[in-house]
Structures are given as C-alpha cells and as structure tokens.
Amino acid sequence: MRKVPDNRAWWLVLPVLLLVAFSALVPLMTVVNYSVQDIFGPGNAYYVGTEWFRDVLRDERLQASLLRQFGFSAAVLAIEIPLGIGIALMMPKGGIRASLCLILLAIPLLIPWNVVGTIWQIFARGDIGLFGWGLNQLGFNYNYTGDPVDAWLTVLLMDVWHWTPLVALLCYSGLRAIPEAFYQAAEIDRASRWAVFRYIQLPRLKNVLVIAVLLRFMDSFMIYTEPFVLTGGGPGSSTTFLSQTLTTMAVGQFDLGRAAAFSLVYFLIVLLVSWLFFTAITHMDKER
Amino acid sequence: MAEIALTAMAHSYEKEPAGPEDYAIRQLDHVWEKGGAYALLGPSGCGKSTMLNIISGLLAPSEGQVLFDGKPVNHLSPRERNIAQVFQFPVVYDSMTVFDNLAFPLRNSGLPKAKIRERVNEIAEVLELEPLLHRKARNLTADEKQKVSMGRGLVREDVSAILFDEPLTVIDPQLKWKLRRKLKQIHEQFDITMIYVTHDQLEASTFADRIAVMYEGRIVQFGTPTELFENPNHTFVGFFIGSPGMNLIDVTRCPGGVQFGNTRFPLSEGVMKRLAETGSDNLRLGIRPEFIELTEPNPDSCPAIVEDVEDLGTYQILTAQLEGQGLKVRLSEDIQVERKQVVHLHFPARWLKLYVDEFLVEASP
Incomplete structure (x- = not known):
C-alpha cells in the first residue's frame, strides 16, 4: 500500500486542540495577561510589564510563606513516604485481614478536606478535644491556637493522618505485584530482611514511589483547605502557606495583577520541583 | 554437603486430603546420598517441583520427615538448611549488576571481599559470564539471566546440596548441552550433592548417575539410566x-x-510362581522396541504385518500389527522392509517383562 501524504488529516486534531485550549491554554493565558497589567476595574487596566514579578519576588511576606511551604512539603515527604512504605510492608498479604486493613486505610482518604480540618480542629482542642485534652493531662503544655510550634505540628500531624494511607495503598499494590519467585530466590540466597527490602522490594516499588512522591509533593505544596479550617494560618502567620497567601491577595485584596504574577511563579515552582523529583528517581539506577 | 533422607514423607496442597488422589506426593521413603548427581524425572504435574521445594525448605511437607545427615530439618528454613536452588524461570535481582547478583548469596553469608571476588570470577568463567559482569542484570537476554540465576546457585561452596528445577528450560539447545556438561564438570570437581529436576530423559541421563522416575506423586523407580532402560520397574x-x-x-x-489372542508367551518358572501368588487380572507384557528381533519363519516366531516404516537416519522404526496389537520395533538401517509386508517377530525371553498391576514381577529366587 502506498502512503499518500494529505495535510487535511490535521483537521482531525482540531477537537483535541479546542478541548485543550479551553481547559488549559485560555485560562493560563488569561493569568499571563493579568500578570502584566495593573487592573483597577473592568476596562481600566494598565500595562506594567514585569513589575509585578519583580515585586512578588522581593516581597518578604511571600518569601517567608514560600520558605514555610518548602519546609512543610519536605516534612510531609520525609514522614509520609517512609511511613507509608512501612505500613504497606506490615500489612497482611491476603484474606479478610488484608481487606479490613485496606478499608481502614481508605477511610481518611474519603473524608472531604474541610471536614478533615474541622475534625482536627475539635480533636486537638485543649478543653473538649480528646487529643488536645489528653496531651494537656499528660503534662504537655499544648495549645495549637497560641503556640506556633504546636500549630505547625498539628497541621503536619493532620496531613500525615490524612494522606499517609494514599502512600501506603500505592506501595501495597506495588508490593503485591512482586512475584513470589523473588522472595523464594532471596530465601534460598539467605538474604536478610533488610537485603530483601533493599534489593527486591524497593527497586520494584520505584514506579509507585514516583507517583506517590509527586502526588504528595504537589498536594502538600498546594495545601489550602485543611490548615485554613484548622488554624486559619495562625497563630500570627506561622501556618500561612503559599496558597492561602495567594487567596488572600487575589480574593481578599482583589490585587489581580500581583496575584496572577504570583500564581505563575507558584506554578513554575511546582513544575520545576516535580520535574526534578521525576528525573532524579527515574535516573536513579540507569546503566552507567 | 549432606545426605538427604525423606522418611514417610507425603504432601498435599489440600487442608484435609480425602484420598490418595489429593496428594501431590504420596507417602514415600527415599535417600539422596552425599555427593551424588541425581535426576528427578517425570511428566509435568507428577510432583517433582513439590519434592524439590520440600527438600529445600520452601515448602513444609504435610506428613513425614526430611533429614539432613540424619537430623530432622522439617522446621528449618532454606537459609538454615544452607541449600542452593535454581528455579525454572530465572530470577535475577534486576537493579544489581551481574557481579552483584553472583556475589549476593556470598555477601549474605558474610564472606570476606577478596574471597567473594575470587569465587564470583571463578563461576563467571565457568558460565562464560565474564564480559557481562558489570552490566545491569535487567538488560540481559533470557538465557543470560538463566545463567546468572544458575551462577547464584553454584557460587556457594559450602552448601548441603544444589537443587535444579528444570534450569535449562529457556535456553537454546546448543547452549543447553554445553551447560549440562558444565554442571557435570562442576559436580565432579566439587563433589556436591546435586538433584536435577527435568522431564527430558536425555537431560536426566547425561547429567545424573542415578535417576528417580516420578509418576503420580510416587518415585516408581530409582536407578542408573541402564537399569531404567533394561529393567523398568x-x-x-x-x-x-x-x-x-x-x-x-x-x-x-x-x-x-x-x-x-492366539500368541502364547512362555514365562520362566520363577515368574510363574510369583504370578500364581497374585490374584490380579491386570497383566501386561512389556518389551522394548530395541529388543524385538526379525527372524526367518519358525515355530516360535510370530507373523505380523508392517503398517508403517519411519526412517530416522541412523535407525528405522517399524510399526507392525500382531493380531490387532500395534508394536514398535527398532531396526538398524540396513534391513529392507516394505509396508504391508509380513515379518516374523521374535521376542527374546530375557527382555520380556511381566507387569501385574503396573509393577514388574521378578522371578522369585
């Protein structure tokens, strides 16, 4: 069969192009458009060039917020990934007990985010919340509404409770996909528990871990609802993360140009870090 | 190195086996002597792999005992039994290099580095893996992976035994032959007990000194290739x-x-005596195609009609009809036989074997 080049075939791409344009390109370009203008009202906007960007990058409040955000995401990853792997390793391999574990693990994932915030807001209260009251009874001076460290730890604990199950479920599915023959061979080769983990389980978890790390990084980096409900960003601004700063700027102060510039910087950071993670993990054991 | 004995050992994958057909291995006693090269031969599903996994400790037998040098090891793990096993489908640790794969069992035993390097290089040389030593195992071809997998079994010096579970399945015939020779050499050199599971009789007889034939969960005969050929049990x-x-x-x-039919086969007195002791009517007479002879017509010969002649190069296989019973006869190349021709067959008495209920009846002394 002879192939005839026919450029009309490009029309077939049009539906996809339109869909992508409306779902991604147009909204994104709108933001780009806003980011280079100072907007006072409808029909009352002035071109300002890169001024907003320079302004945003120099803003100390934003820098502090960005730093907190990186700290939070780093802590989330450092706790949830190892913990999730650990839980997956300890789960039963099959039968009714495995099903029960899976259901228990899935529960936090099914709760709406603002409800999670509310649950922890009450749970951690010193007067009526079991967690807060319990800590105070044990002699800790715990008060998440007044103490920045307590507030920070509470937000972190809430995120660990909410999202570690996702990591655990992903790892569990990865572990179940390892053929029994590998464990048999390792047993014959007298591998220690650690060697089995290091040389059999971990390499074969790589793909799910890429997904887990990326999802947890992106989600934690964009966290908004839960700390907003739990602490409202306080005390002071100790738990005010990037998205909350952004929302205050865009919706609260109606500072659209600045907020748009900030959004773009935010977006680029997420993209860059995700790319770094992805590249680092997928190149980890390439042939030298 | 160890002598491996199985006493009253049986295994069933069912929780509550109802009858003998629920058993993957029916109750048996068997001894694998120290330093022997054995083959475990049988068709798929006869219990060969089950037996191997029970010896290595990956599987606990439901009944009976496994003894290493007289000591029960039923509850010891493969690690504690210090046994090496090569699986049918190659298992390689694909994030490691070939060198690390081969070194893995040695590192797990805590051998010094220099010793590990020496052993790995030695085995890599035997298996011709040297050029691949620093490649990642995941990029290897199927037969290279199988060689690595086999190398991990051979690299340990002090093992009680090495078990092979159809280790050459995925390897092409040329290399298969070579590797089988290598295994034989390694056995002669190191004198390790080796048990080799296969369903290929040629593979079994080139590798092993003695072969255990398994059928329906039993070892029906254990003997040298010649014994199995001349005197099937x-x-x-x-x-x-x-x-x-x-x-x-x-x-x-x-x-x-x-x-x-109308053909009578006289039997020796000793066999007749034994036959009289059994009441069974399940009687079969066996003779190998190699031992049937073509003769001139005489009172002892049986006329048969040639149905088919297959020329297999160095010999020919005759299919003949004797009173409706098909018989295979193996003849040398130089004898001329035509289809539909009547031939006269002679059955030498010493190669006629009588089976009662499928088991050989031997003359009572």
Missing part, C-alpha cells in the same frame, strides 16, 4: 524412558505363561 518407566517407549501388551494367564 513400572509400566510408566517403560513407557516414559526410551524413544519410542516400551511396547505394552494386555495379556491373560495361560498354562506355562501368558497369552495374547
């Missing part, structure tokens, strides 16, 4: 060993021997 051994397998003819008792 069970109709299955007769049928499974040799190509083509033994001719088996259903026969009935008659005075002085057994008969099939």
